[in-house]
Amino acid sequence: NAGVTQTPKFQVLKTGQSMTLQCAQDMNHNSMYWYRQDPGMGLRLIYYSASEGTTDKGEVPNGYNVSRLNKREFSLRLESAAPSQTSVYFCASSYRDLHNEQFFGPGTRLTVL
Amino acid sequence: AQSVAQPEDQVNVAEGNPLTVKCTYSVSGNPYLFWYVQYPNRGLQFLLKYITGDNLVKGSYGFEAEFNKSQTSFHLKKPSALVSDSALYFCAVRDSSSGGSYIPTFGRGTSLIVHP
Secondary structure (H helix, E strand, O other), rough: OEEEEEEOOOOEOOOOHHHHHEEEOOOOOEEEEEEEEEEOOOOOOOOEEOOOOOOOOOOOOOEEEEEOOOOEEEEEEEOOOOOOHHHHHHHHHHHHOOOOOOOOOOOOEEEOO | OEEEEEEOOOOEOOOOOOOEEOOOOOOOOOEEEEEEOOOOOOOOEEEEEOOOOOEEOHHHHOEEEEEEEEOOEEEEEEEOOOHHHHHHEEEEEOOOOOOOOOOEEEEEEEEEEEEE
16 A cells, blocks of 8 residues: 655756656545645645546646546646746645545655756 | 634754644634644655544644634644654644535644754
8 A cells, every 4th residue: 555656756847848747546535636835835735636537726726737537646747847836746635525634645856947 | 714823933842841833723614623744855644633522632653632612723732752753743724614615724834843
């Protein structure tokens, strides 16, 4: 039982390049989330998927797109990376009910030059 | 609307002493409250949660939290701190009312430093 896995762990991009961050969970959770974490800003929600087949914007969706590929996988795409997207990205998953805690992946540290 | 505040950016405590990390919240209905811990270069890990019932909730690694409805607080506590408890701690809330947000709101985090 691997929990939530993310790839890659580290990535350096040049401004304008694109990339996809991958996330998978093996806990049969309905809901999945993408957050970014910046110093002094806490966690900010980018996009989430309440259940397979649905995605919704979070607090900071601009410059990102997501795909809920199936129940297990939820990917985050940067179409044209900008230095402001330098951050640590976390994927999380949970059962859908409100009282359920989230399980987080180990994170992807992204630097955009 | 739901919100959560962690009033201290950093808490310093000596090893062996009790520790408290503060959290206050605001919701329309009843709260579901969570504490998470983040060790350096790791993702967040769930520590404990309050859903209903006993106001004192026990969690992982000897941590506990006390729900206080009148003060709208959910402070994290441990009777005797360890150097290995040094980490970043996040409080989160969801509003259980029908108009509440499905998405939890996180505090900005409190850095706990335990000195040997």
